[in-house]
Amino acid sequence: xxxxxxxxxGLIGKVLKHGDAFGRIVETEAYLSVDDAAAHSAxxxxxxxxxxxxxxxxAYVYLVYGMHYxxxxxxxxxxxxxxxxxxxxxxLEGIELETRGPGKLTRALGxxxxxxxxxxxxxxxxxxxxxxxxxxxxxxxxxxGIQKSADLPxxxxxxxxxxxxxPRFLTDVTSGRRR
DNA sequence: GTAATGATCTCT
DNA sequence: GAGATCATTACC
Numbered sequence: 001x002x003x004x005x006x007x008x009x010g011l012i013g014k015v016l017k018h019g020d021a022f023g024r025i026v027e028t029e030a031y032l033s034v035d036d037a038a039a040h041s042a043x044x045x046x047x048x049x050x051x052x053x054x055x056x057x058x059a060y061v062y063l064v065y066g067m068h069y070x071x072x073x074x075x076x077x078x079x080x081x082x083x084x085x086x087x088x089x090x091x092l093e094g095i096e097l098e099t100r101g102p103g104k105l106t107r108a109l110g111x112x113x114x115x116x117x118x119x120x121x122x123x124x125x126x127x128x129x130x131x132x133x134x135x136x137x138x139x140x141x142x143x144x145g146i147q148k149s150a151d152l153p154x155x156x157x158x159x160x161x162x163x164x165x166x167p168r169f170l171t172d173v174t175s176g177r178r179r
Numbered sequence: 180g181t182a183a184t185g186a187t188c189t190c191t
Numbered sequence: 192g193a194g195a196t197c198a199t200t201a202c203c
Contacts, residue, residue, distance in 0.1 A: 029186070038186070040199095048199060066196030068187050085186060103187045113198090145186055 003056070004030045004082035007075035008156050011084060013136045015128040018109040021094035024130060027087040027157040027164045029143045031072070033080050037148035041081035051117045052081045059125055061106070061116045068103030069112050073120055073127070087144070087155075090163040101165040139170050139179075 008030035016025050031039035040062070041052045051060050052074055060072040060083050076082035089099045097108035106112070111125065120127050137159040142151055144166050157164045169178035 031186075040186080043200090046200070062186085063196095063198055065185060065187050066198075070186060072186085087186085101187070143186070147185085 002032065002082070003077075004032055004075040004084060005154070007056075007073070008084045008154070009138060011073070011086070011127070012138050012156055012158055013130055013134070015092070015130050016086065016089055016109070017126045017128060018111060018124060019094070021109055022128075023089035023091045023093075023095055023099055023109075025086060025089045026161045027089075027155070027166075029085040029087055029156070030075075030154040031083050031085065032154070033076055033082045035149075036152065036154075038143065038146040038150070038152075039081065039083075041083075045081075049081070052083050054078055054117075057120050059111075059115050059118045059120055061111060061113055063113065064103070069106040070102045071106050071109075071111050071115075071125075088157075088163055088165045090161060100163050141167060141170065 008028045011025050011028050014025050015022055041049045045053050051058055055078045056074050058074045060074055061069055064070055071086045072083040074083050087102045091099055095108050099105045099108045115125055138156055139159040140153045141155045142153055143155045160168055171178050
């Protein structure tokens with residue numbers, strides 16, 4: 001089984017919270033344990049990637065391009081790599097900055113390397129079910145900003161939500177109409 | 180030790 | 192389309 005994909009899908013619509021700030025996750029990407037050259041864990045365990053091989057529900061935070069932090073949640077059982085990048089969320093409360101895009105999201109929530117490895121069921125970063133049981137329509141597309149394994153359809157987002165970074169509709173190849 | 184490489188964002 | 196900016200990694 002590949003829980004990572006299920007987790008990536010399942011996180012859409014969930015509430016992500018840090019301190020008094022929280023929002024609704026609207027965009028995620030899955031990074032798999034096998035056949036995924038884009039995953040940081042693709043070349044085995046290193047000091048940075050060790051948490052990805054640990055138990056699920058923990059935060060994998062790293063610095064990209066020397067200036068932005070990205071937040072991931074470990075998805076697979078201990079011993080197996082697999083995590084989900086949180087790319088964007090819809091602000092609900094306590095958010096003063098934009099949350100559209102992984103770098104902006106971590107900045108808005110105040111997430112940095114200190115949160116590396118923290119347990120998402122205990123805090124300070126936590127994930128909750130949304131109160132309103134609104135059913136969301138989830139669309140899939142290739143991931144954004146990667147060079148390797150760029151074709152894999154592992155990006156999940158709430159269709160049409162304006163806080164999604166990048167395309168928030170799918171475009172029909174033949175008709176050119178957006179879906 | 181040294182050098183190459185980014186799962187981004189902002190500005191031009 | 193380019194630059195900012197630095198932790199991490201691979202390779203000497």
